[in-house]
Amino acid sequence: MHHRSSRPLTRAAGRRLLGAAVAALALTIGAVPQLATPAAAAGRAIHVAKNGNDSGPGTAAQPYLTINRAAQEALPADTVIVHAGLYRETVKPARGGSDEANRITYTNAGDGEVVIKGSEEVNGWTRASGNVWRVTLPSSFFGAYNPFAARQPNGGGGDFFPVYTAGDVYLDELAYRQKGTLAEVQSGPETWYAEVSGGNTTIQANFGSADPNARLAEVNVRRQVFAPDAWGLGYVTVRGFTVKHAANIYSDFPSSPTRSQAGAISVNGGLRWIIENNIVVNARTIGIDIGLGNDEWAGNRPGNTRTHFHNTGLYGSHIVRNNYIARSGQSGIAGVFSWNSDLLYNRIEDTNYRNEFSGAETAPIKVHYMNEGLIKGNYIRNSQGGNSAGIWTDWGNQNVRVTGNIVINAPWGYYAEAVFGPILVDNNVFIGNHDIRTLDATGIVFANNLFVDNGNVNIDGGGREAYYFQPGTMNESTATTSTQRFHWYNNLVQGSTLPNNATGKTHVKEGNVSNAVSNVRYTATNTQLQLTFDLNTAGISGLTPVTRARVGTIPLAGESIAADVTTDYFGGAINAGNVMAGPFAGARNGANSFTLWPPAGQTVPNPPAPPAGETNLSLGARALASYQDGTLTADKAIDGNATSRWSSDHSNDNSAWIQVDLGSSFTVSRAVLKWEAAYARAYKVQVSDNATQWQDAYSTTTATGGTETVPVNRTARYVRMQGVTPNTAWGYSLYEFELYGQPAGGVTGPTVYGSADYQGTAATLAVGNYDLAQLQAAGIANDTISSLRVPSGYTVTGYADAGFAGTAWTFAADTPNLVATGNNDAISSLRVTATGGGTGTTLRSRANNLYVTAGSAPLIANAGTVGTAQRFDVVDLGGGNVALRAKANGMYVCAENSGAAALVANRASAGPWETFQRITNANGTVSLRATINNKYVTAPGGGAQPLIASSDTVGTAEQFDLATA
Structure with missing residues (x-):
């Protein structure tokens, strides 16, 4: 299907949308199981629009100009309907609703994006x-x-x-x-x-x-964007806004009122807020806060108490769901004393992305005392900071469930600190985090999780004085967490070792399976997360479900886990007679593929289009490194995926380097280096026209890691990071090596048009990959391309869906009307490739003397003549290894399914599945051996069947003539 973009900012007032808004509100409330769902009262509809006047009545015909004006007027059961536009203000509701049937709702009118900026x-x-x-x-x-x-x-x-x-x-x-x-x-x-x-x-x-x-x-200029001055307001709904640029401060520690948590959106000690379907970006510190702001030691000193944390009928029980939160300096969602709250299906990424704040409160989700809470279905990736976790349950947090979440590339994937539990951590996917950690904690139950490449599982701390609570209350007692007990059931573990018993620490381990997962790959786009892996089920049998009875009562807490684990990550039933390890009840022996995001039945805003500007030239280019550590190959640093990386670890070479071949000369303005923890303290960015003679464009001896943007301002084809001094013993490791600029002499390439006959909105696109967000940044709306000019030497491949998915069409010449070709207003992403003026390398099979053809179908030797589909770029990867990039679509040839399936040109970059050893035979022919399985590429059936890497020896079917044509 097509991924329709959101409508642009428009001015629209006086539309009759209250009925739709109230209906949507009723549906939303009805989806929340723990809240009563009485019919919403018929309150007033207060309208706000950019053509309004704050002196008017706030009606559809005469709307207010500012949201805050409406916020001073709204009474229980009222709905504030905000029309499309940019609003620079802080919204400070004067009052809240009175009960569930009489909420005050702030909502987008549905006529375009509503942006509120600080x-x-x-x-x-x-x-x-x-x-x-x-x-x-x-x-x-x-x-x-x-x-x-x-x-x-x-x-x-x-x-x-x-x-x-x-x-x-x-x-x-x-x-x-x-x-x-x-x-x-x-x-x-x-x-x-x-x-x-x-x-x-x-x-x-x-x-x-x-x-x-x-x-x-x-x-x-404004500390917060949507936050009441009034304390403790209840029953407020905030829905459908884009909130940007809060100038808030770091809350570390939240024990002082002067350092209280203050998010871009804040409940300010409120009760039963619903914060849903918003986009919150570039908060200086906290995106959304849902607690009492600071903890008991400060907030409840004599004379300072506003709401005592025992009084759970006065605060908490919030729902934060279906929000997109990005680039928060401290936390996406934070809450100290956030009792009984549900954090559901939020996408949170790039927390502390500038690596500025490494304090003890840095985490995409960080909650204290969220007793009885639920953290479910959230997608968290890419957080930084030496003292940070993807999900951090700190102090209190009794009877909390952490279920069905995805956490990728965080310092600690999950972290429990100073808690007695019970905390149930089940059906989560943890990939590529540095560690999983607990500190001075006990009563944590890990069940049916997938742990892949998460470093160590650290059970730290000998205990400290902490709180446990009378079940179902915030009535506390104190004890020391010195006797610690953890439960590990039915987890699927790869690349880590579950901990063993130690002094004061007991681990109940049953049904866990290690080293049964291989070939793990995940593909993350702006809209989707796909996970594939191979599973060996030979050792998975006799597992039993995790239940409250099986776990038993957690000491001191006086209760067991929040629920029996009866469903998997997707909500499907777990077969009690045939329990599968890990979070996927439907996983099977062999190859598995699961779409983890978006969550079924939920609507989460997609990330906004990236800022307009120069193109990331590294996307679609070629990368080469002096050394690459296992699967951490050079191509991982230019794949646009901020969770994959290149590493020079184990090379023991301080002079290790990684270079990017842009394919032709570009004027490169800057380089963006996104370092893993193994960063270069001293390095150079160098440029070259021939990859032999290099000139320094930038040099530093005082780099600090994180994300670094450095000037280049040179014209060159090749750019490399030349290491000088690593900061750690693990060499150099880059998540991304981005290069920005434009072709020397200006942008050249195909031009796409919004109307037939080369009319309407136009954009000239250089060589590269243009997903929906990049097309929008270039001024091309989704599904609006109606004609295109393709100069000689270029090929355009258009895709029906964002993420380079769906039906694909290839254009190698001018096309004045896409109606005639059946793809008018149907392109949501595209790739521009340089065909080198029509030349390339051909492969002719000795099995039948026919040329190998590439395209959307598997490679096959079936052509008697040479055209674009029979030409390839042979990319030298070093060490005798090469990759093949098809001229037909600009994609690399992949030995699919670890070589078990036919070769197909479908990868944007070259990794292990796209790497082949080039072997020259005595008769002058060439054979290709796939490095992923050490099998030779063969043209079976006398060349009549698709090419596949399946042969152990070289015969006629494994020999090819390579030539330039």
Whole structure:
């Protein structure tokens, strides 16, 4: 199916949408099992639109101009309907609803995106020197709160993070990086430095080649975006907004009222909020907070108590679901004293992505005292920080269930700290996290999880004084967690070892299966997560379901786990007589493939289109490294997947390098290096026209890891990272090595048009991969391409679905009307490949003397003449290894299913399945041996059947003539 993009910002007022809004609200409430679902009362519909007036009545015909104006008027049972547009304000509801039937609901009108920003646009920049621009803002610009003067707290005792403030600078929605000196800004693009003095704030930013006065330059000014000043409001729904640029501070530790959690969206100690279907991006610290703000030691000192945590009828029981949360500096969702709350089906990614905050409160999901809570179905990936976890249950958290979540690429995939339990962690997928950890914890039950490449399972701490509670309450007692007991049932484990008993630590381990999983691959796009793996079920038998009775009563807590584990990750029933290890009841022996995201029956907003700007030239290019560690190959650093990586570990070579071949000369403006923990303290970015003679474009001896953006400003075909000094003993490792720029002499390539006969909206596209978000960033809306021009030397492959999926069409010449070819207004993603003027390498099989043909079908030797479909690029991977890239579609040839299936050209980059050893035979022919299974590629059936890597020896069917044609 097509993935329709959201409608653009438009002005629309006075539409009769209350009925739809109320109906949607009723459906939403009805989907929540623990809440009563009385019919919503017939309240007032208050409208807000960009053509409104705050002095008007707030009707559909005469709407208010600001959301906050409506928030001061709304009464229980009212619905605030916000029409499409950009609103720069903080929404501060004056009151909440009175009960479930009389909520106050804030909702998108459905006529386009509603964006609420904590920033203001800034013009009047003047060039200071080079690419650095300066602007001076008076105190009146900020009002009572100046984020550029607000330092970021770090730990107790009044400490602060060096350098960082609550301020942020954005150009075309890209958040720049704060630096501690002007000199660092002068040498680094996409950075800024600020000084506050004499009532003025002077900001200097390196905008590269951009003129900020001609682009959208913004700075954040508001600490929060949707947050009441009033404490403890209840029954508020926030639905369907895009919330950006909160200038909030780090809450570390949340024991001080001055360091309270304050999210871009905040319940401020409220009761039974529903926060759903929102997009929350670029919060300086916390995206959404759902607690009492700070903990008992500060919030409940005499004279300071606002809501005592014993009074669970006054706070908590929130639902946070189906939100997209990205690039929060501290947490996507945080809650200290977030009693009985449900965090459901949220997608949270790139937390602490600038690697600025490594304090004890950094995590995509971090909750304290969320007793009776549920963390279910969330998709979490890519968080950073030396002291951070994907999901962190800290203090309290009795009778909590963590189920059906995906956690990829976090320092700790799951972390339980200072808890007695019970906490049930079941049916989750943990992939590629550094560790799984507990500290001073007990009563954790791990059941039917998939653990793949998660480093160590660390059971740390000898115990500390912590709380346990009377079941179903927040009435606490204290004891020391020195006697620790953990349960491990029916988990599927690869690449880690479950812990053994130790002094003071007992592990009940039953039904766990190790080393039965292989060839694990996951493909993450903007809209989908696909997981494939091979499973050997030979040792999986006799497993029994995990039940409350089996676990028994957790000591001191006086209760067992929250539920029996009767369903799997997808909600399908677990067969008690034939229990499968891991989270997938339907897993079978051999190859398995599961779509983990989006969750069935849920609607979660897709990530917004990336900021407009130069193309990432690395996508679709070729990568080569001096050394690559196992499957951590060079292509992983240019695949656009922030969770795969290249590594030089075990090379013992401080001079290890990785290079990108762009295919032709490009003017490269900058490089973005996204480091794993093994980063280079000293390195160079070098350029070359021939991959032999190199020139330094950038050099540093003081790199700090994380994501680094460095200037290049050179024209070259080859760019490489040349290591000098690693920061750890594990060499160098990059998640992504992104290069930005444009073809030398300007953008050249095919042009796509929004109307037939080369009319309408047009965009010229350089060689590369253009998913839906990239097409939108280039100005091409989804399903709007009606004609295209394809110059000689290029091929365009269009796809019916985003993510380069669905029906594919290849264009090698101008096409004035796609109606005639049956694909008008049907393209959601496309690839542009250079065909090298029509030349390439051909493979002619000795089995039948016919040329090998590539395309959407498996490779087969069936052509008597040579055309585009019979030409390949032979990519030298080093060490005698090559990859084949088909001219027909620009895709690499893959030995599918670890070589067990036919070869097909369907991969965007070259990895182990796309790597072949090139062997020259005595008669001058060439044989190809797939490295994934060490089998030779053969043309079976006398060449009449598709090519497959299945032969142990070389005969006629395994020999090919290679030639340039």
